Amino acid sequence: MTNVSVKKATIWKDTPDIDAAMVRMADELVALLARRGIADPLMIGIHTGGVWIAERLHARLGLGEPLGCLDISFYRDDFSRIGMHPEVKPSRLPVSVDDRHLILVDDVMHSGRTIRAALNVLFDYGRPASVILATLAERGGRELPIAPDVVGLHAHLEGDEEIRLTGPEPLRMMRGQIPGKPALKGADTGPDHSSNLDPVQDHP
């Protein structure tokens, strides 16, 4: 049955919490890269929220290579159910991924379907040496055997609650029933619709 008590989305984590989480993520990434002996990783954000997080992590880590961004719309597994997804952004990988160590960045880890699609995109561009997954937040509801290596925030949600990043300025993590989300299981596969602002749009 449908849930009659409609909970409005509220701020779960405000900008200072998110900033602090990203500082921790950056420290963990530095340590992980050191352990694995990786000197020059390529960072790639997943549209749209993942790119916002990746831009900040990229700056904080002081990476030499430019940031890449991936759109997974054409690799989603729900095309046969819901058709084309709105707001497709061009993917942009400024450097070849062949034999490179990648840090893939997303905003929310939920079913794992987004990451499955993103890995497929990456492997259509080339053959990376390794992929590290960093997500700002993770929540329950995994549907695929995929786990992040670095996580900033852990959400414990009830019932049909969702979390979603809004941005790019200010970055806030909302929690509750979020309108405009496709009513699909594993529905985290879509890009964020909360903003039309795309900081890296590749438009001439």
Place this chain on the structure above:
Amino acid sequence: MSDPNSQLDAQGKLKHFLTIEGLNRGLLTEILDYAEGFLGVARQAVKKVPLCRGRVVANLFFENSTRTRTTFELAAKRLSADVLNLNISTSATAKGETLLDTLRNLEAMQVDMFVVRHAQSGAAHFIAAHAAPHVSVINAGDGRHAHPTQAMLDMFTIRRHKGDFSRLRVAIVGDILHSRVARSQMLALKALGVPDVRVIAPRTLMPAQVEEAFGVSAYHDLREGVRDADVVIMLRIQHERMNSALLPSEHEYFQLFGLTEKRLATARPDAIVMHPGPINRGVEMDSQVADGPRSVILEQVSNGIAVRMAVMSMCLGAQNLHTQGQGEFNG
């Protein structure tokens, strides 16, 4: 002609793509935005996305066209669809099978989309009207009527170079009377908000009342027509027009309407020159222009693949919604 809106489904999504007529700016912009995303597929090592995996697209070409058929085929393949190329003029119909019987047979092979090119105006509409409900039809050129994917790839090329449509001056030069490309371009340019669309042709190749019908301005002098233009689109002159009484000779046409660097001098310095191909060098334009810095003709070909991917995936995607709406899908 049947109702142009029949190409949209109940949710206003593109089910068929038959004509630009009746499509609003929002939907045309959506096509261009998707095409922008698909352009990147050509940069991948694996030039393919899995979007339409398992779908079957049949190219029904009743009229020859290498470029259009090839780019439709490549577009379908880059979407991971399977493609059948049927050269109808030399196959079934030649054996006496009716068009509808051919369609029924293809539907029995679980074809999801027909891409139709036909010398008869309205052929794609006819096929869309008679195809099974789950099948989408894309018009790849019908008679003098419409060539909507060509128009959209031209719009895409213009947007990539000029960005905003709302301040542009676009000149279309050539056989406006017989050109399905020109008709679709005029409709698309107006729908996207181009304020100044000019058509330039000899009097024998200009439709009566084109200004009233399409909201464009008609010119009979090339130099005057391209003055301050941001975009100059040259149309192909069909050889058969030369043999009819409509045109004196290729040479004389070039003298009056052929594009040269000199005649292009009145256009804006950053003007782009387009042509749907194949070019008749020395008839519509000289090689200096065709191969010159302002020519975007080969870019149009690459863009055509991305635009056709956009249109095909939108139509195939809308089919999914349909199937779901009918309750045949249980999530």
